[in-house]
Amino acid sequence: MMDIVGKRAWYFLISGILIVVSVVSLAVFWFTPSIDFTGGTMLSMKFVNPVDYTAFTEKLSELGYGDAVIQVTGQTQFDIRTKETIPNQQVLVSTLSDTFGELVDAPDVYSLAPREGANTTRNAAIAVGISMLGMLLYVTYAFRKMPSSFRWGTCFVLALLHDILVTLGLFSLLGHFLGWEMDLMFITGILAIVGVSLDNTIVVFDRMRENQRNGVSPDFEVVVNRSQIETLGRSLNTSITILITCIALMLFVGGSIENFIIALVIGIVAGTFDSVFVAPGLLVVWDKGNWGGFFKKKAVTTEVQS
Amino acid sequence: MARRNTLILILITAIFALTVWVCFPLRSSVELTYQGTFPDGTSTEQKVLLVDEAVATMHERIEQQGIKNYDVEKLDGYYIHVSLSDYTDVDRARQLIGDVTNFKLAESSNSGEKFGRNLQLGLDLAGGVKLVYQVTFTDDITDQQAIMDRTILTIEKRIDRFGVTEPVIQQLGADLIMVQLPGFTDIESAKSLVEQAGYLEFREVEKDITGTLIYLKNYLATDVNSFFLSTETANRIVVNMDGTDANYGSLVCAISYDGTNLVFTDVNGNPVDKETLTDYGDMPAWIVARGNDGTALTGSLLSDAQTNISSSTSKPEVDIQWNDEGAVIFDQIAARLYNPAGEGGTYSLEYVLGIFLDNNLISAPQLLVAEYGGKGVISGGFTLAEAQELTNLLKSGSLPTPLNDPIEEGITSASLGAEFIDMSWKAGLIGLGLVMLFMTIYYRLPGFISSLALLFYGTLTLAVCKLWPVTLSLGSIGGIIVSMGIAVDANVLIFERMKEEFRAGRTLGAAIEAGFHRAWSAIWDSNMTTFIACIILYWLGSTAMHNAAVMGFAVTLFIGAIVSMFTAVLVTRTLLRSLNGTRLANISWLYTGTGGKKQ
Numbered sequence: 001m002m003d004i005v006g007k008r009a010w011y012f013l014i015s016g017i018l019i020v021v022s023v024v025s026l027a028v029f030w031f032t033p034s035i036d037f038t039g040g041t042m043l044s045m046k047f048v049n050p051v052d053y054t055a056f057t058e059k060l061s062e063l064g065y066g067d068a069v070i071q072v073t074g075q076t077q078f079d080i081r082t083k084e085t086i087p088n089q090q091v092l093v094s095t096l097s098d099t100f101g102e103l104v105d106a107p108d109v110y111s112l113a114p115r116e117g118a119n120t121t122r123n124a125a126i127a128v129g130i131s132m133l134g135m136l137l138y139v140t141y142a143f144r145k146m147p148s149s150f151r152w153g154t155c156f157v158l159a160l161l162h163d164i165l166v167t168l169g170l171f172s173l174l175g176h177f178l179g180w181e182m183d184l185m186f187i188t189g190i191l192a193i194v195g196v197s198l199d200n201t202i203v204v205f206d207r208m209r210e211n212q213r214n215g216v217s218p219d220f221e222v223v224v225n226r227s228q229i230e231t232l233g234r235s236l237n238t239s240i241t242i243l244i245t246c247i248a249l250m251l252f253v254g255g256s257i258e259n260f261i262i263a264l265v266i267g268i269v270a271g272t273f274d275s276v277f278v279a280p281g282l283l284v285v286w287d288k289g290n291w292g293g294f295f296k297k298k299a300v301t302t303e304v305q306s
Numbered sequence: 307m308a309r310r311n312t313l314i315l316i317l318i319t320a321i322f323a324l325t326v327w328v329c330f331p332l333r334s335s336v337e338l339t340y341q342g343t344f345p346d347g348t349s350t351e352q353k354v355l356l357v358d359e360a361v362a363t364m365h366e367r368i369e370q371q372g373i374k375n376y377d378v379e380k381l382d383g384y385y386i387h388v389s390l391s392d393y394t395d396v397d398r399a400r401q402l403i404g405d406v407t408n409f410k411l412a413e414s415s416n417s418g419e420k421f422g423r424n425l426q427l428g429l430d431l432a433g434g435v436k437l438v439y440q441v442t443f444t445d446d447i448t449d450q451q452a453i454m455d456r457t458i459l460t461i462e463k464r465i466d467r468f469g470v471t472e473p474v475i476q477q478l479g480a481d482l483i484m485v486q487l488p489g490f491t492d493i494e495s496a497k498s499l500v501e502q503a504g505y506l507e508f509r510e511v512e513k514d515i516t517g518t519l520i521y522l523k524n525y526l527a528t529d530v531n532s533f534f535l536s537t538e539t540a541n542r543i544v545v546n547m548d549g550t551d552a553n554y555g556s557l558v559c560a561i562s563y564d565g566t567n568l569v570f571t572d573v574n575g576n577p578v579d580k581e582t583l584t585d586y587g588d589m590p591a592w593i594v595a596r597g598n599d600g601t602a603l604t605g606s607l608l609s610d611a612q613t614n615i616s617s618s619t620s621k622p623e624v625d626i627q628w629n630d631e632g633a634v635i636f637d638q639i640a641a642r643l644y645n646p647a648g649e650g651g652t653y654s655l656e657y658v659l660g661i662f663l664d665n666n667l668i669s670a671p672q673l674l675v676a677e678y679g680g681k682g683v684i685s686g687g688f689t690l691a692e693a694q695e696l697t698n699l700l701k702s703g704s705l706p707t708p709l710n711d712p713i714e715e716g717i718t719s720a721s722l723g724a725e726f727i728d729m730s731w732k733a734g735l736i737g738l739g740l741v742m743l744f745m746t747i748y749y750r751l752p753g754f755i756s757s758l759a760l761l762f763y764g765t766l767t768l769a770v771c772k773l774w775p776v777t778l779s780l781g782s783i784g785g786i787i788v789s790m791g792i793a794v795d796a797n798v799l800i801f802e803r804m805k806e807e808f809r810a811g812r813t814l815g816a817a818i819e820a821g822f823h824r825a826w827s828a829i830w831d832s833n834m835t836t837f838i839a840c841i842i843l844y845w846l847g848s849t850a851m852h853n854a855a856v857m858g859f860a861v862t863l864f865i866g867a868i869v870s871m872f873t874a875v876l877v878t879r880t881l882l883r884s885l886n887g888t889r890l891a892n893i894s895w896l897y898t899g900t901g902g903k904k905q
Contacts, residue, residue: 042478050369053719073436073716075369113477127846127856134838142831184855188784191859194839195788199795199832206828234802237748241741241798242791248737249787252729260784 005225008281015162015278018270022169029176034183035069040083045093045107050075051100059099063092067181076104081112124187128164128194132157135198139205146209151286156201159271159279163197164190166270167263180259189263196242196264197271200235204275207231208283220287224280232276239272308887314880322762325769331417335375335391336399341412342384357384360406364388367403385412398492425768426777427488427727434488435496436718439709441481450480456606456706458483461500486718488777493715505708506605506700509592509660510643512542519655522558523587526580531567535593539563540602542591544583545660545667555667558586573665590655592662595643597635604706607632611700613693616685622693623685626700633680644673663696664708730783737787738764741794749801751896752882756797759877763793767869771862781855782862789866792836796874799825808897815886822879829874833867840864 053072060068060080069081086092089109097103140153167190174180207227216223243265250261340360344353357380364378364386375391386409390399396414441457443450458475465473465487474486490496512520514534522544524530533542541562546553559570559578572578594602609629616623628636645657653672661669661684669684688696742757749756767786776782804821812820840860847856890896 071433071436071718073718077716079718110478110482123846124856127843130846131839131842134842135835138835138838139831142834185780188781188855188859191781191843191856192784192788194843195785195836195863196791198835198839199792202832202835203795203799203828206831210824210827230806231802234798237798237802238791238795241744241794242787244740244744245737245787245790248740249733252733252736257780260780264787 002229003225004228004277005221005281005284008277008284011273011277011281015274018166018169019162021173022165025169025173025176029172031172031175031182032180034181035067035081035083037182038083039112040081041085042110042112043080043082043086043089043092043107044077044110045080045096046077046104047097047100048076048102048104049100051078056096056100059096063095065092124190128190131194132160135160139202143205143209146212151283152205155279155282155286156198156205158282159201159274160194160197162274162278163193163267163271167193167267170266171259171263174262180262183259185257186259186263189260189267192260192264193267193271196268197275200238200271200275201279203234204228204231204280208280221284224284228276228280235272235276239268242268311880311883314876315884318762318877318880322765325762325765328421328769328772329765335389335417336396337413337415337417338388338390338396338399338403338411339381339413340386340388340406340409342386342408343410344384344408353384356408357386360409361386363406364403389417421773425772426775427779433717433719434486435490435493436714436716437485437487437493437497437500437712438478438714439483439485439500440713441483441707442710443481443707453706454481454483457709460706461485465499482713488779493717497712497715501709505664506608507662508595508603508639509543509662510595510639511590511655511658511660512538512593513656520591521587522583522589522591525561525568525591526583526587533563533568538593538596540594542593543662543665544586544589544591545662545665546586547589547667547670557665558589559583560665561591592660592667595639595659597638601631601635603632603635603639605700606706607635608700611697613690613697616683619685621685622688622690623683624688624693624697624700626682626684628680628682630680633678636682637677637679640673640678641676644676648674668696734786738790741790745794745797749798751885751890752797752801752804752878755881755885756794756801756874756878758881759797759873760790760793762877763790763866763869763873766873767862767866770865770869774861774865776861776865777858778862779855779858782858785859785862785864786866789863789870792833792867793870793873795832796825796829796870797878799828800874800878804897814892814897815883818879818882818886822875826875829871833871836867837864840867 051072053070056072056078057070060066060070065080065082067083071079071081073079086109089107093103093107136153136157138153139156140149143149143152146152171180171182171186175182204227207230208224211223211227211230212220216226246261246264246268249257342353342357342360344356348356361378361380368376368378368388368390377387377389377391379387379389381387388399388403390402396416400411400414441454443453454477458477461483462473462475465475465485473488474484476484478484485500487496487499512533512535514520520534524534525542533539541560543560544558546556546558548554557573559572562569562571570578570580570583596602607629608626609632610627612625612627614623614625615621639659643657643659645651645654651657651672651674655670657672657674658670659673660667661671671683671685684696738760742760745753745757745760747753767789770776771778771782800821803825804817807817807820840863844857844860844864847860
């Protein structure tokens with residue numbers, strides 16, 4: 001039988017590295033806030049003749065305003081919202097009027113107050129935190145027939161925290177180099193991870209509970225290993241189906257929901273990894289009480305297996 | 307057992323048919339059919355020309371409104387059919403097209419509306435009404451930004467109370483506020499939502515320095531051209547106080563002082579001729595009630611309001627609670643105005659504190675004691691509905707300054723881009739298709755059956771969203787995607803268990819039952835944790851975070867999770883059970899790639 005839990009030290013190492021990288025990246029780079037959070041400038045222009053929306057947005061991204069939020073009222077009034085002030089506003093306006101015809105009046109430029117309160121991020125964190133507390137209580141309750149069910153709850157919540165942290169961290173790291181901005185899409189994606197990640201962990205835990213109850217082995221480690229193997233197929237399949245949906249969304253909607261998908265993909269991969277490999281291992285370590293010698297433990301495991 | 311299964315199967319099919327009927331068409335559109343009615347003797351050629359003319363007129367009128375998704379079509383027998391996509395209001399659509407010569411409306415309907423509900427799309431997906439307001443500051447305001455913040459917050463709360471989800475309310479420059487309301491196609495109703503009343507203030511009757519009450523007739527006197535109480539410089543208002551008149555409480559005129567003369571204006575702010583006001587001469591002149599430091603007593607000093615039925619009169623009334631500042635000011639005013647005779651005393655305007663909503667008197671109660679300690683009651687012949695509406699307005703706060711007409715209004719496009727919604731549907735369908743394909747290839751016949759269950763899940767979730775109604779926006783679409791994952795997951799769990807049972811040598815029937823039975827605890831626990839997350843996210847989204855995207859996510863995830871439990875357990879199991887006993891049940895490669903019992 002494949003020995004998964006016996007190699008837990010390696011999985012802890014991988015997770016540990018991911019967490020360290022995430023924390024460092026969050027501490028150093030944090031996020032570049034998007035227009036949702038920063039406010040900016042709104043350029044409002046009204047054309048004499050109707051202008052096609054698609055052509056207008058294409059022209060603007062050609063001019064380097066691909067990130068701008070563009071809304072059209074009627075067919076002639078265009079509002080362009082950008083994060084930065086528009087440096088050569090007159091040039092932009094004249095280029096646009098050369099392409100799309102005359103303007104009714106001189107365009108209006110407004111400074112734009114931030115749309116989302118500065119608290120949104122903090123509030124989202126609080127929300128996730130309180131949800132975790134709720135889940136901790138529920139899982140402790142649901143596994144009350146297991147010895148020390150509080151541990152199950154704790155490991156469950158740690159797995160969730162791990163997913164969120166790693167997603168935030170990798171997004172911050174990659175975002176720093178690839179120029180991704182944190183927007184409301186990304187926050188939605190983080191919330192989605194809460195929904196997906198807990199599912200994976202519960203399934204593995206449920207199998208462990210069942211195998212433990214059925215008296216598969218007196219050794220908790222063997223019970224855990226067997227449960228991991230039994231649920232591996234299911235965990236991968238579920239994650240693959242969600243990834244398929246993500247890819248479809250990416251290909252056909254693309255652009256504007258990119259950050260939602262990125263968050264979800266990172267979160268699903270991390271979530272599948274930790275719920276299958278890390279969280280059960282954590283329970284075993286806690287059960288055996290040997291927080292120190294992970295690598296030494298491996299030798300003992302081999303003995304048990306043989 | 308088999309009979310019960312068949313009954314459930316029929317039930318499921320019926321529910322599926324119903325949900326499909328509810329879901330489609332997904333997006334609402336207003337359909338109008340016009341019939342040609344020509345004068346006698348109109349030749350066929352002329353009729354054809356007239357039809358073309360009418361079609362052109364309709365095109366033009368719709369285009370003027372900036373509507374892009376529409377269709378005008380000629381039908382046989384001189385009928386014209388107009389279809390306006392994403393339009394919800396039939397009357398509004400009719401007004402938009404207006405009268406067309408030689409044509410009358412034969413039929414009108416909203417095709418997407420089922421049980422009076424449409425699928426609602428958020429501003430990010432569908433666009434809506436855009437309004438820009440300019441706030442005017444009076445001279446005595448020093449902190450303009452505070453007024454802006456307060457106005458924005460009030461508008462936000464107000465819109466929120468009426469169930470519009472995910473509006474955009476943003477400050478532009480120093481004194482402009484942009485409001486975007488998703489899902490609205492009717493500018494007027496959007497405006498009335500934002501502008502609806504709510505400037506609540508308290509006034510007392512003006513007294514000159516000798517303490518004599520001042521009436522309109524005193525101001526109408528020819529030699530009067532300044533205020534009687536010169537220390538109070540804000541305007542006086544005069545309202546109809548004839549209790550037998552249907553217009554009781556409504557504004558007669560406002561009197562202001564322009565530095566040299568008194569100016570009399572009507573409801574719309576236009577000057578009125580003094581001559582026309584003589585009928586109202588006995589109505590008192592109301593001045594703003596102020597605390598000792600000059601702060602006006604307005605609705606913004608309220609902290610809470612509640613509708614109650616008065617125990618003495620059995621009529622609806624509104625209990626109000628002042629905030630700390632309001633409580634102090636209210637008591638200062640009460641100490642000055644109260645009727646020393648108490649409840650038994652004669653009603654006199656001297657002791658009255660008038661309650662005014664947007665310059666209309668809604669109640670003129672006497673102050674009976676010198677100290678109220680922060681509480682008060684507004685009573686005034688309300689119906690219960692009126693009292694509740696007032697309560698809502700008071701709760702959401704009154705505007706710090708009255709709102710003028712918007713300087714700009716119109717229908718605006720989706721903030722995520724006009725094509726976003728079409729692409730999302732496409733992506734959703736393709737994603738669903740791929741998942742179904744994957745499930746079928748990997749799990750064979752059960753996978754195919756779960757694909758059917760997934761379709762059922764999709765239509766049921768959408769139907770619930772439509773009837774609830776849930777405003778679909780980015781956050782809620784996120785919730786749907788995740789709940790789709792959960793729906794698939796429940797099936798995967800069951801099938802993996804079934805496979806194990808097959809390997810252990812069980813028959814199809816036994817494998818189905820054992821698979822469901824053993825997967826149930828995991829499905830239950832994972833959904834319970836999901837529900838906990840949803841409830842907490844919704845609660846925080848609606849209170850502390852005040853973020854509609856989070857709420858939308860929580861609501862759709864919650865709906866989706868419940869529906870997925872229902873479909874996984876009831877639909878997939880029922881379909882699988884009805885397979886049992888048919889010839890398909892014995893073909894083992896339909897169930898497992900590794901050949902089931904052969905192992």
